[in-house]
Amino acid sequence: MGAGERRTSLSHREKCCVLRRTCSSVCVATVGFVSILGVSLLWLPEPRIVDPLVSKVNSPVTILIWTQPFGHYSSLPDCSELYQIDQCTLTDDARAYLHADAVIVHHREVATGKADLPPEPRPRAQKWIWMNFESPTHTHRLRYFEGVFNLTMTYRTDSDIFVPYGYLFRNKGVQNHFVHPLRVPTRSRLHRPRLVVWVVSNWSESHARVAFYYSLSRYIRVDVFGRAGRPVPKDSTVVRLVERYQFYLALENSQHTDYITEKLWNAVQAGAIPVVLGPSRQNYERFLPPEAFIHVDDFPTVRGLARYLMMLRRNPARLRRHLNWRGSYSMHQASFWAEHYCTACNAVMRNRGRTDVVQHLTGWFES
Secondary structure, three states: OOOOOOOOOHHHHHHHHOOOOOOHHEEEEHOHHHHOOOOOOOOOOOOOOOOOOOOOOOEEEEEEOOOOHHHHOOOOOHHHHHOOOOEEEOOOOHHHHHHHOEEEEEEEEEEHHHOOOOOOOOOOOOOEEEEOOOOOHOOOOOOOOHHOEEEEEEEOOOEEOOOEEEEEEEEEOOOOOOOOEEOOHHHHOOOOEEEEEEEEEEOOOHHHHHHHHHHOOOOOOOEEEOOOOEOOEEEEEEEHHHHEEEEEEEEEOOOOOOOOOHHHHHHHHHHOEEEEEEEOOHHHHHOOOHHOOEEEEHHHOOHHHHHHHHHHOOOOHHHOOHHHHHHHHEEOOOOOOOOHHHHHHHHHHHOOOOOOOOOOOOHOOOO
């Protein structure tokens, strides 16, 4: 979905974006968080700035959740209480379709035939939002939805509604339940009891990450938990488990632009140094400082990576270089799916006049 062919009036909005790049109040990706938290969002690329074309900001909207993702029912959030996004009504009652301002459609259900698309013709000016947080490798039948949706909501930075799996914030003395402060380990806590851990639920011999694991385990011990290894202790969580390890293998199931999931952010929260396999180093550096992670592509061989990890274990000064950045930042992990629904609600408030459609969904998402 090329930038020049997605929207009929895009050239006008691009000019507006250039003129208003410092105006974060209309930035979809930071809606509800920069203003709520009062902190500076860092390391995220600047998303598209969307003009409030019609109506005034914060006019009431109703969002219909067409299907609950993956068939798992959960109560809908109160956006005002959670994120101070007022005049937003969320419902999963299909009877609200005719007066809903927007409909959020989760890709998996309509792609697999477990649910149909909303009926046509859609009510005047109603927006259909395509929501998907799986990688292109695991997103099927996209070609059936060309020209159907008005807005995209994904982890990709160039989505209309951008909700990444995690954020970093520069510390500004503000602490609340949205952010998790990151600590630099003290000298006594710099070295952790165990070396490398990998928690994996989806094991497939065809995955590049499985081949990488086999290669790495030839040189150093890797403790594996999940369906393919030992179970995570019942009295623990993934983060608490990882807190015992120096390094965590944050290996994505496929490698695509911006596809950086909770695996990375679990490691960051736990204070382990993530060893990442996913998009390029340059892509990761749009979300994190360069020293905050070790990319498998940094080394010509897996053996070289293993040697580097062992060297860090023996060299406290070098090890600390991968951890000192933490003292200046806090992190936030997206809350599935409450945060997505409320962010979408805010975006719809600011985009009432947009009626054009996404013409090249497949080409864009798979690019």
